[in-house]
Amino acid sequence: MGHAYKAIQWNHHKRVYDAVIASSVVVFVGGFVGVGKLVWTGERAISDPVLLLRGLAVCAFVMLHVILCIGPAARLSTWWAPLLYNRRHLGVTMFLVALAHAALATLYYGGFGGRNPLGAVLESGTFRSISGFAFEWLGLLAIIILFLMAATSHDFWLNNLGAKVWKRLHMSVYVAYAAVVLHVALGVMQSETSPVAAWLTLSGVVLVATLHTVAGVREFQRDALAARAREDEWIDAAGIDEIPPSRAKIVRVLGCNPIAVFRHEGGFSAVSNVCAHQGGPLGEGRIVGGCITCPWHGFQYLPHNGQSPPPFTEKISTYEVRVRGSRVEVRAKALPPGTPVEPARVLPVERVLGDEEQRQGEAR
Amino acid sequence: MAVLVVIALYLACGLVFATWFVGGGVARIDRLAAAARWWVRAVWAPGVVGMWPVLLWIVVRGKERGS
Amino acid sequence: MTMSSPRSPERQPQRKPEADASHTGDEFYVGYLPISRSQRSTLRLIVPAIVLIFGGAIVLLASVQRDPGSGVWREEVAEFTGTVFAQPAPMLLIAGESEDRVALLVEEGKHGAGPRVAEWDGMRVTVRGRALEREGGMMMELVAGNDAVRAAEGVVITRRSVASGEATFRGEIVDAKCYHGAMKPGDGKGHKACATLCIRNGIPPMLATAEGSGGVWLRLLVVSGGMDSDTLAKVGEPVEFRGEMSRVANLDIITIEPGSVRRIAR
Numbered sequence: 001m002g003h004a005y006k007a008i009q010w011n012h013h014k015r016v017y018d019a020v021i022a023s024s025v026v027v028f029v030g031g032f033v034g035v036g037k038l039v040w041t042g043e044r045a046i047s048d049p050v051l052l053l054r055g056l057a058v059c060a061f062v063m064l065h066v067i068l069c070i071g072p073a074a075r076l077s078t079w080w081a082p083l084l085y086n087r088r089h090l091g092v093t094m095f096l097v098a099l100a101h102a103a104l105a106t107l108y109y110g111g112f113g114g115r116n117p118l119g120a121v122l123e124s125g126t127f128r129s130i131s132g133f134a135f136e137w138l139g140l141l142a143i144i145i146l147f148l149m150a151a152t153s154h155d156f157w158l159n160n161l162g163a164k165v166w167k168r169l170h171m172s173v174y175v176a177y178a179a180v181v182l183h184v185a186l187g188v189m190q191s192e193t194s195p196v197a198a199w200l201t202l203s204g205v206v207l208v209a210t211l212h213t214v215a216g217v218r219e220f221q222r223d224a225l226a227a228r229a230r231e232d233e234w235i236d237a238a239g240i241d242e243i244p245p246s247r248a249k250i251v252r253v254l255g256c257n258p259i260a261v262f263r264h265e266g267g268f269s270a271v272s273n274v275c276a277h278q279g280g281p282l283g284e285g286r287i288v289g290g291c292i293t294c295p296w297h298g299f300q301y302l303p304h305n306g307q308s309p310p311p312f313t314e315k316i317s318t319y320e321v322r323v324r325g326s327r328v329e330v331r332a333k334a335l336p337p338g339t340p341v342e343p344a345r346v347l348p349v350e351r352v353l354g355d356e357e358q359r360q361g362e363a364r
Numbered sequence: 365m366a367v368l369v370v371i372a373l374y375l376a377c378g379l380v381f382a383t384w385f386v387g388g389g390v391a392r393i394d395r396l397a398a399a400a401r402w403w404v405r406a407v408w409a410p411g412v413v414g415m416w417p418v419l420l421w422i423v424v425r426g427k428e429r430g431s
Numbered sequence: 432m433t434m435s436s437p438r439s440p441e442r443q444p445q446r447k448p449e450a451d452a453s454h455t456g457d458e459f460y461v462g463y464l465p466i467s468r469s470q471r472s473t474l475r476l477i478v479p480a481i482v483l484i485f486g487g488a489i490v491l492l493a494s495v496q497r498d499p500g501s502g503v504w505r506e507e508v509a510e511f512t513g514t515v516f517a518q519p520a521p522m523l524l525i526a527g528e529s530e531d532r533v534a535l536l537v538e539e540g541k542h543g544a545g546p547r548v549a550e551w552d553g554m555r556v557t558v559r560g561r562a563l564e565r566e567g568g569m570m571m572e573l574v575a576g577n578d579a580v581r582a583a584e585g586v587v588i589t590r591r592s593v594a595s596g597e598a599t600f601r602g603e604i605v606d607a608k609c610y611h612g613a614m615k616p617g618d619g620k621g622h623k624a625c626a627t628l629c630i631r632n633g634i635p636p637m638l639a640t641a642e643g644s645g646g647v648w649l650r651l652l653v654v655s656g657g658m659d660s661d662t663l664a665k666v667g668e669p670v671e672f673r674g675e676m677s678r679v680a681n682l683d684i685i686t687i688e689p690g691s692v693r694r695i696a697r
Contacts, residue, residue, distance in 0.1 A: 005396060006404060031489055035493035046616070066481060082470065114542070122368070131668045132664065147414060154407055156397055157408075160419075191618070192496075285459070
């Protein structure tokens with residue numbers, strides 16, 4: 001990293017983003033408590049702590065769904081990219097809301113009895129029955145995972161754990177999600193009389209699963225797939241007309257990291273598809289200001305050598321690339337990160353810009 | 365609850381480690397981090413408490429990153 | 432907790448991006464660059480849409496919460512005079528014009544009144560506390576301090592128990608205090624841990640059985656020889672068991688053997 005650590009690198013977008021998150025949390029929790037107070041009044045009023053802990057739970061659960069949906073949604077449509085950019089703030093806020101729920105529930109249900117509240121809450125259930133299932137343990141598991149994710153969200157952790165380990169740690173959000181769904185299903189849903197909560201939870205699970213499946217299938221269909229290749233083998237990546245200017249085609253080779261083949265100023269360059277920052281899909285990015293720009297957080301690399309422009313020092317692998325007739329080919333062997341490779345050009349004459357724009361229009 | 369005792373012990377170890385780590389030990393693995401302001405390093409503290417075995421391993425392994 | 436606010440790296444582009452971005456046609460978002468007008472209008476559409484859709488779901492969920500029941504927890508401190516009994520659960524028997532009434536006794540927090548009531552067993556006393564009422568039943572939460580129970584003048588009432596035979600009962604075992612109005616709802620899976628803690632600490636368990644009319648039949652549950660771990664494990668769940676029913680004043684009592692409670696489907 002070529003720049004000093006800061007607590008948060010604020011910019012206008014993040015301020016707006018955080019203001020929306022904070023006000024949404026207030027509106028969601030306040031709305032839940034308010035409506036609960038309107039519906040059950042007088043002798044049949046629900047206790048305030050119960051309303052609040054339910055409101056916090058519902059808010060955190062909803063936020064978790066938004067967080068999980070933004071990723072695949074951004075792969076399906078560029079509309080969602082601005083929401084992906086600052087998703088870490090959404091994640092940390094969600095953890096804090098979930099923690100508030102956990103703390104309140106533990107103190108309210110486990111407190112006032114002269115015992116350790118957490119112990120009292122955790123030892124009442126069993127693992128051998130559905131109706132008596134100790135759903136609190138599932139909540140604790142989710143909170144531990146969400147804590148580790150929130151606490152390691154700073155780029156310091158990305159640098160010191162390494163992008164691969166960091167990404168894996170943060171993929172455990174799916175374990176946390178499963179734990180939360182079961183926490184709800186084996187907990188409060190065991191005694192709710194209305195089927196609405198069950199249906200909404202099921203809809204949420206279906207939404208998350210569908211978006212991930214559709215995004216995965218779309219990616220699979222769009223990218224070039226190659227069978228396992230020998231290291232020195234040339235792989236057919238795309239027709240020269242298939243790659244729009246300043247964009248890329250992703251080539252997936254079995255057993256290797258995916259490769260992004262970019263078209264830039266009439267030449268073709270191939271680099272690793274994996275951003276050195278958080279492992280973002282570079283091939284879904286664009287060339288902005290002469291640099292390959294990651295769609296996730298805007299990390300940049302020069303197409304011809306995979307190096308971040310100074311003062312930044314990130315490097316990604318490059319690949320040899322050539323044009324054969326009307327096809328672009330890459331060699332499967334990854335060169336050491338930052339190795340300069342001369343872009344491959346279409347011979348004999350470079351096409352004119354107007355030509356490219358027309359082709360791009362047809363492609364879409 | 366034995367589990368809670370184990371968790372508490374783990375976090376207590378983490379707290380001790382985090383005090384040393386955030387207080388300056390971090391320089392052993394990340395030179396840039398040592399230059400960070402105290403509140404930036406304080407932001408890492410909860411994560412250090414949770415992830416201390418991993419960081420301890422990185423420190424012991426002695427590989428310096430983040431140059 | 433001192434949470435780490437997360438942050439993202441700030442990258443600055445090397446050159447003005449327009450030269451390349453202009454002919455890529457469709458939108459590409461980079462967080463640190465000014466946002467385009469069309470992206471701004473898209474965001475102004477989808478962000479409120481997300482907030483509205485999920486906000487709507489939240490309002491819907493808030494409005495379908497189940498009935499917490501009719502329990503009331505009085506704020507003012509009141510005094511009742513009657514005869515106190517320590518078994519089968521701490522209770523005050525109050526003489527009435529047509530029928531005597533029972534007020535179960537508990538302490539503040541999640542604690543039973545057993546230790547306090549033991550020395551007064553069978554005596555006529557005046558108790559100070561806050562009343563909890565539900566389904567025609569009453570409970571007194573004794574105030575803290577030494578003057579919550581004091582000797583009173585008057586006639587000691589004899590307690591008559593009327594047995595009505597063995598039967599099978601269904602319902603949920605609840606702790607009497609929360610269910611009478613200390614927590615609402617004071618039953619169900621979410622409240623299981625609390626009910627378990629209350630009962631373990633000596634607050635009397637009761638069987639709450641839903642009746643067709645929408646009301647609830649509340650009966651004191653007594654385990655012969657004291658609360659056992661098997662019964663305690665099934666608090667807050669739908670259960671079934673056989674037991675002997677009896678009645679003291681307006682309080683129905685079911686006496687069961689340890690280990691006789693079975694879980695059933697709801």
